[in-house]
Amino acid sequence: MKHIYTSVDIGSDSIKVVTCELFKNKLNLLAASSVKSEGIKKGLITDMELAKNAYNQAIKEVEQMLGVKIKKIIVSVPSYFSKHIVVNGEVDVEMGIVHTKDILNVLREASIPQIKKPNEMVTVVPIDFKVDNKEAVLDPKGVTGKKLHARAILVTVPRKNIVSVLSLINQTEQEVVDISINGIGDMYALKNSNTDNKIGAIINIGAETTSVSLYNKGIIVRNSVIQLGGSSVDSDISYIYKIDKEEAKKLKEKFALAHKMYAKLNETREVVNRNSEKIKINQYEISEVAMVRLEEILELAKKEINTLTNRKIDYIIVTGGVSNMAHFNYIAESVFSKDVEIGNLKVTGIRNNKYVPAIGNIVYFINTLKLKGQQYSMFNQTDVEVLSSAKSNFLDDTNGTMVGKVFGYFFNE
Numbered sequence: 001m002k003h004i005y006t007s008v009d010i011g012s013d014s015i016k017v018v019t020c021e022l023f024k025n026k027l028n029l030l031a032a033s034s035v036k037s038e039g040i041k042k043g044l045i046t047d048m049e050l051a052k053n054a055y056n057q058a059i060k061e062v063e064q065m066l067g068v069k070i071k072k073i074i075v076s077v078p079s080y081f082s083k084h085i086v087v088n089g090e091v092d093v094e095m096g097i098v099h100t101k102d103i104l105n106v107l108r109e110a111s112i113p114q115i116k117k118p119n120e121m122v123t124v125v126p127i128d129f130k131v132d133n134k135e136a137v138l139d140p141k142g143v144t145g146k147k148l149h150a151r152a153i154l155v156t157v158p159r160k161n162i163v164s165v166l167s168l169i170n171q172t173e174q175e176v177v178d179i180s181i182n183g184i185g186d187m188y189a190l191k192n193s194n195t196d197n198k199i200g201a202i203i204n205i206g207a208e209t210t211s212v213s214l215y216n217k218g219i220i221v222r223n224s225v226i227q228l229g230g231s232s233v234d235s236d237i238s239y240i241y242k243i244d245k246e247e248a249k250k251l252k253e254k255f256a257l258a259h260k261m262y263a264k265l266n267e268t269r270e271v272v273n274r275n276s277e278k279i280k281i282n283q284y285e286i287s288e289v290a291m292v293r294l295e296e297i298l299e300l301a302k303k304e305i306n307t308l309t310n311r312k313i314d315y316i317i318v319t320g321g322v323s324n325m326a327h328f329n330y331i332a333e334s335v336f337s338k339d340v341e342i343g344n345l346k347v348t349g350i351r352n353n354k355y356v357p358a359i360g361n362i363v364y365f366i367n368t369l370k371l372k373g374q375q376y377s378m379f380n381q382t383d384v385e386v387l388s389s390a391k392s393n394f395l396d397d398t399n400g401t402m403v404g405k406v407f408g409y410f411f412n413e
Contacts (some may be wrong), residue, residue: 004030004379005365006062008055008075009182009358010165012042013207013231013321015058018358019066020347022366025120026098027359029349033061042208042227043078045164052171059174072378073174074361077122078161079181079211082223085154087114087124090221090357093148096142098131100373104151119156123179123364125219127151139371155181177287177378178365182357183213183223187369189360190317190343191218198314202343203301205320207231212304222308226300230322233293240289241281242273252325258294259330291331292321298335304390319343321354 003022018032035058057156089110111124128136131145185203214222237248267283
């Protein structure tokens with residue numbers, strides 16, 4: 001069976017859809033689209049019809065590339081006011097040998113009592129498992145013993161964060177099989193040997209907001225959101241040169257440098273401003289405008305990291321669409337010194353960092369399947385042939401709703 005997955009990231013600036021195939025433990029891109037968002041403000045739906053039209057367009061573009069309909073998706077939900085709680089659980093090993101059912105039972109035992117209204121569970125990320133008094137392991141399947149203990153991070157967000165997204169998907173032809181937050185996707189897309197055993201942070205500069213996530217041994221433990229993003233640079237350019245914001249965005253992406261160090265005074269672009277006047281913009285000046293705002297965002301992120309933890313940080317990774325700007329590494333290094341790196345996608349067929357969370361959430365979904373000992377594809381055999389030429393309810397107030405169904409997904413065998 002081919003293992004094919006679709007992930008959707010509903011952002012304020014754009015809706016990203018990616019479909020990937022897992023082949024020989026390597027993720028390959030099959031199709032991707034990015035459509036300008038409408039009716040969405042900071043990840044929350046403000047106009048359902050506008051948002052649905054943009055979402056359907058993004059899905060349709062990928063469907064046209066694939067030649068088949070997308071029926072099932074993973075989707076990210078806003079991480080505002082997310083909580084990351086260390087939870088513990090212990091259960092009897094039913095058959096004397098740990099099976100998937102025991103793993104799900106212990107994670108359910110650990111997490112469900114800790115979910116407090118008005119928050120809902122997004123996911124539970126295992127830290128480790130112990131069988132009796134044996135050494136802790138990441139995957140206990142097949143270990144013999146009487147008691148299974150688990151430590152995990154329970155991730156919850158306010159119910160409105162989930163309902164906002166699921167209400168949109170509920171009006172479309174797709175079914176949500178799992179939800180995540182982009183902070184989890186960031187790590188799983190950018191994981192390396194440096195992140196697995198250390199404490200660090202990932203800064204993802206989005207369009208309207210910047211997320212700062214703290215990780216311990218590759219597991220998200222804290223997250224916060226700064227109310228500035230790449231569109232702040234667009235606004236600055238638009239204001240200073242009196243040009244439309246869309247034109248300002250194009251200049252940021254195609255002409256400006258993130259750091260003025262290598263910008264050229266004699267390199268110019270001619271544009272028409274809002275007064276219908278032709279003006280020339282030189283690269284040095286526009287790069288200086290961008291640099292000032294990017295520096296502010298990164299300084300705020302730096303302060304946020306210090307607020308999230310007083311422990312020594314071993315690594316800082318910066319990603320997000322704006323990190324694709326030329327010479328972005330210089331502005332990052334000017335704020336964080338040489339300890340910072342730019343997190344770039346390494347998936348065959350896709351390089352733009354705005355897709356980092358969507359790709360990472362597929363990787364996380366696959367890891368969850370491995371822990372559960374499952375093989376799964378979001379496309380049936382007929383669809384796969386064309387490409388080639390889970391549900392339980394645990395919250396009383398969500399029974400029969402999409403939130404309840406998605407919540408139950410994690411604990412399904």
